[in-house]
Amino acid sequence: MGRKYQIVNDEYFYFLTFTTVYWLDIFSREIYSQILIDSLRYCQREKGLKIGAFCVMPSHxxxxxxxxxxxxxxxxxxxFKKYTSNRILKEIQLHPQERRREWLLWMRERAAKKNSRNKNYQFWQQHNHPIELNTNDKIDSRLHYIHNNPVEAGLVYEATAWKYSSASAYAGRESLLDLIYLT
Known part of the structure; x- marks a missing residue:
């Protein structure tokens, strides 16, 4: 991996995208999105994570x-990726109303067989493609992209209507997470 997509300077914020294998719509279910939010809160409290913005889409x-x-x-x-992967997979296996259980597990098992780093299941794609946000223009561009992602996907008409996003916090409303404002 080239230096362009590595975390080399922790003084800056980074734009990151985590995508499920095969772009499967996992986070269309409230229970899985809540696992992400709970894990983010833990990382803020216990690991020193600073969140500038977020948006949970159905597959990424x-x-x-x-x-x-x-x-x-x-x-x-x-x-974060290891914990959420294990926790969500466990929830898929145990949740009685998950009608897609067998198919989801089969897809994750299939992905794991293609990757020597995994034994049984793979949840997240390996890459994160971190982009260092070392200028105001980069910050503004990524912030706009993150907040407008649900609008561009046709899921909502305005960014602040998406529940699992920091767009409402930037508009002065309540947020699911404590945020560091970048603007």
Whole structure:
């Protein structure tokens, strides 16, 4: 991986996207989105994660993330992805109303067989494509992209209407997470 897409300076915030394998719509279910939010709260409280923005889409999540200590953002990413992967897969296996259970598990098992890093199941795609946000123009561009993603996807008419997004917080309304405002 080239230096362009690595976390090299924890002084800056980074734009990150985590995508489920095969772009499967996992976060169309409230229970799985809530697992993400709970994990983010934990990372803020216990690991020093700073969240500048977020948007949970049905098959992927966008973030602007930073951290309080040098050298820890990559570790937070690793731990967050590992925990959410295991927790959501466990919920899929145990949830009695998940009609897609067998298919979802089969797809994740199929993805794991193609990746030597996984034993049984793979939930997230491997790459994060971190982009260092070291200028105001980059911050503004990514913030706009994140908040308008549900609108562009045709899920809502205005960004502040999407529940699992920081757009409402930037508009002065309540948010699901504590945010560091970037503008």
């Amino acid at each position: 999540v966008h973030f602007i993330w930073g951290c309080q200590e040098q050298g820890t953002l990559s570790g937070i990413i690793r731990d």
